[in-house]
Amino acid sequence: MPYGELAALGTALCWSLTAVFFAAAGARIGSLSVNLIRLVMALGMLSAYQAVARGMALPLDASPYAWTWLSISGLIGFCVGDLCLFRALLVIGPRLSSLLMSLAPVLTGVFGWLVLDEGLTLIELLGMGLTVGGIAWAISDRTPEKPGEQSTRTRRQLVIGVLLGVGGAAGQAGGLVLSKLGMGEYDPFAATQVRIIAGIVGFSVIFVFAGWWPRTFRALRHGTAMLYTGAGALFGPFLGVSLSLIAVQRTVAGVAASLMATSPIIVIPIVVLTRGEKVGVGGVGGAVVAVAGVALLMLR
Secondary structure (H helix, E strand, O other): OOHHHHHHHHHHHHHHHHHHHHHHHHHHHOHHHHHHHHHHHHHHHHHHHHHHHOOOOOOOOOOHHHHHHHHHHHHHHHHHHHHHHHHHHHHHHHHHHHHHHOOHHHHHHHHHHHHHOOOOOHHHHHHHHHHHHHHHHHHHHHOOOOOOHHHHOOHHHHHHHHHHHHHHHHHHHHHHHHHHHHHOOOOHHHHHHHHHHHHHHHHHHHHHHHOOHHHHHHHOOOHHHHHHHHHHHHHHHHHHHHHHHHHHHHOOHHHHHHHHOOHHHHHHHHHHHHHOOOOOHHHHHHHHHHHHHHHHHHHO
C-alpha cells in the first residue's frame, strides 16, 4: 500500500476543511490571532492523544538532533512561511498568492534533492508537473482579480508581493524537508508537537514586538470564533500536519508535497455544495489534469 501517498492525500483533505474553518475564524478575530491560538489548541490535542497512545504527553524522548531540526522546521514552516503568505494575500490578493504557493511542491522537490539527496524518476516528475499545473489552472480560474485591483497595484507592491508569495512557498517547502531530516523514524505525532512548540515560541516573540497580545486575549472571548478555530486546529495542525509528516516519512518529499497541494482541488466540491460557488471550465479542466497527475504518482 502507498501509505505515504495516502497520508499526503489525507493531508490535502484535512487542509481543505481547515481552510473553511480558519477563514470563518479569521474574519471574526483576525488571522494572526487565529495562527497562535490554533497552535496552542493543537498542542493540547496532541498532548492528550500522545498521553494515551505513548504514555508520554510531551516529546521528551526526542533526541537533541530531532529537537534542533524539527524546531527550525516549525519556525520556518509555521512562522516565516505563514506570515509571508498572509502578507502576500494582503499585498497582491488571493489569486496571485495562491498561484505562487503552487510552487511549494516544486521547491520541495528541489530542497529534497539538495538536502536529502532524493532523486525523482521521469514518471514522478511528470506526475508532479500535471498535479501542480492542474492546481495552478484551477486556482487561476476560481479566484479572479477584483475589478480594478491590478491597475491600482504599483510595481513596488507587485515585486514585494511576489517575493512574499515565493517566501511563503519556500517556507512551506523548507519546513517539510527539514521535518523529514529531523524526524527520521521518530513518531510523526511527537515530531509535530516539537514543530508546534517551536511555532508557538516564534509567534509569541512576534506578538511581543507587534503588540498583538491584547487583541489575542480579546479574541479568546469570542465563542463562535473559538469553535471555528478549534475545528480548524483539529483538522490542521493536529491531523493535517501529523499526516504530512507521515507522508514525507514514507515517500519522496516532492511527491508528498504535490499530493498535499491538491487541497484547492478537493475544496471545489465543498464550496460548491456549501456556498453555491460556480466553477468554470478552467476549474473543471484543472481538476481533471491534477487528478491525472495524482493517479500517476499513486500508481508509479
